[in-house]
Amino acid sequence: MxxxxxxxxxxxxxxxxxxxxxxxxxxxxxxxxxxxxxxxxxxxxxxxxxxxxxxxxxxxxxxxxxxxxxxxxxxxxxxxxxxxxxxxxxxxxxxxxxxxxxxxxxxxxxxxxxxxxxxxxxxxxxxxxxxxxxxxxxxxxxxxxxxxxxxxxxxxxxxxxxxxxxxxxxxxxxxxxxxxxxxxxxxxxxxxxxxxxxxxxxxxxxxxxxxxxxxxxDTWSKLARQFRATGIWRGELVRRLGGRNSLRYFAPPALVLSLVASLVLLVLELTGVVSGWPAWLLSPVYLGPVLYLALLLVLLVRRSSGERFADRLTFVGVIVVMHLSWGAGFLRGVAVGARDAVDRSRIES
Structure with missing residues (x-):
């Protein structure tokens, strides 16, 4: 016994x-x-x-x-x-x-x-x-x-x-x-x-x-809500524990920041507010989004046996939703804390 x-x-x-x-x-x-x-x-x-x-x-x-x-x-x-x-x-x-x-x-x-x-x-x-x-x-x-x-x-x-x-x-x-x-x-x-x-x-x-x-x-909206909430609470944990979080958690928010910075710089260049040497000096801002787009393109063209283009396109879309939802949530969590943020992906369809 x-x-x-x-x-x-x-x-x-x-x-x-x-x-x-x-x-x-x-x-x-x-x-x-x-x-x-x-x-x-x-x-x-x-x-x-x-x-x-x-x-x-x-x-x-x-x-x-x-x-x-x-x-x-x-x-x-x-x-x-x-x-x-x-x-x-x-x-x-x-x-x-x-x-x-x-x-x-x-x-x-x-x-x-x-x-x-x-x-x-x-x-x-x-x-x-x-x-x-x-x-x-x-x-x-x-x-x-x-x-x-x-x-x-x-x-x-x-x-x-x-x-x-x-x-x-x-x-x-x-x-x-x-x-x-x-x-x-x-x-x-x-x-x-x-x-x-x-x-x-x-x-x-x-x-x-x-x-x-x-x-x-199993839906785009549920996925986005889930990952945004998860990112918010990871941001809260960074507020509490600082550098004791793994570096991998900082990649999606860095991507979101680089995308926002790139869009702002692009608008400023197109409107002529920024040009010449200042534009060249700021051009490394585009590096992150360009590398990310290159990665997505590789994932899109890389074909597995029996896989359709629509499947690869959906997979790439899911990757983008995961990264951007999580990264945006993380930035909000770091900036203001999680407060009462909840994962509503099981509450709403």
Missing amino acids: GTAAATHPAVSYVMPVYNEAAYIEAAIDSVLAQRYEGPRELVVVLGPSTDGTTERVAARAAADPRITIVENPQLSIPVGLNRGIRAAAHDIIIRVDAHTELPADYTSLGVASLQRTGAASLGGLMVATGRGRVQTAVARAYNSRFGLGGGAYHGAASEGPAESAYLGIMRRGPLEQVGLYDEGLKRGEDWELNFRLRAAGHLVWFDPALRVAYWPR
Whole structure:
């Protein structure tokens, strides 16, 4: 009994949910279908959904005693996660999202990695997938170094210490030691939690054997709102933590600033306000946008087997929306703080 408990300790899955009727059934199924010998429970932290999600979750909880519902009227992910963790019965917390589907061996591999490394928090790869042209292009951008890029969980090949962990398989003790998730944040809560864990001397680990299917936003407007909100909250974290943020976060806002500067300079040149040597002196301002346009052109003409031009064009459009929405949001967050900015991509169609 003791050996089994040590090898397969009990786990609590914590899933914040709001307006996810199209994805919630598959997400719950993937949790309940885990091939894991230890005790398990699923704590669904439920926001006041308006699309039928609440009824679907209630029906699943009524039919399966492993599912517990915790209410989250504030619609705050960090608040909901903390409520779920406090309601959880077990010491290993596995965060899952309604937009994700876990492979059947996710828990067994993750718990084994947690025990082997002694990490406080670990995660694996986000493998974005999509249906239809737009969501498929968004998924491709998520998986591309040109889209999100930089973070280990978007494509790193080897395991090791990490800056953050996607979703997170975590130990309750270290989480409680650092005060759980920061409830003052609306986005970026995972990165900020793992930052505090690392600052407290705990190990955060990346294991590419863990692969999670993720369904990204499926419309242009949802994508833009999501990335603008994420950029705003990253700007807020830069205000709080300064240079302790990775340099890769500063690339999209630098692009936005260079685009604005280039447009201003172009107008001044066309109207004759700036000419001659001052124009030549200021011409390096165009370098950033020109290089970015060159990159987009390469992505547009580079063809994969069976791929249509319309697919490549949509992919390039998605890249631009991601970068500009995130960069503009970041600048706003740095300038005035996040204040009450929220991700409205699940609230509005």
